Amino acid sequence: GQGVEQPAKLMSVEGTFARVNCTYSTSGFNGLSWYQQREGQAPVFLSYVVLDGLKDSGHFSTFLSRSNGYSYLLLTELQIKDSASYLCAVNYNQGKLIFGQGTKLSIKP
């Protein structure tokens, strides 16, 4: 099936980093997107990856390993305002996104 898994919660400290993991079933894989979603708001696009390796976009970086069905979103130099849910979504076939449950990131001072 087309399953996307991510941990429900993650905690970190301001000024450090956080890594949000995502695993997915590889059948029909056509790319992976990361979104940020705040309570009661729309998901905001952060990054799209389709090739293996690390894609460095400054504050947000993303890693993909297609053979392992694994990705992570890395946030560096965390700020309190980075507290939000981070959604992993896999593009399958006709462009539909299959979302994980989201990882709620809490950042402490």
Add this chain to the structure above:
Amino acid sequence: GPKVLQIPSHQIIDMGQMVTLNCDPVSNHLYFYWYKQILGQQMEFLVNFYNGKVMEKSKLFKDQFSVERPDGSYFTLKIQPTALEDSAVYFCASSPGLGVYEQYFGPGTRLTVL
């Protein structure tokens, strides 16, 4: 960045009534999507739409659901009749193409069925 608009932001209706959710996608986008998110749960794909046709729909897209975009106006999701389990936030999204293109999401319509 590109904006997707949704009207209304909230809708409260009685079970069995019809409801139409409206989406104004990004102007040059060609592919349109509806997703459903029940409070506290994950976002779930409902349907995607291109060139006047449904390309793919999930098992959540019941027979009571329909989508259309008449004459390039709003992309709509109609539910007729509504059921209690249809209460959720419905997000519209659009993209310029398939696959490699990011999907831009609207702010959602919170539907409450009583």
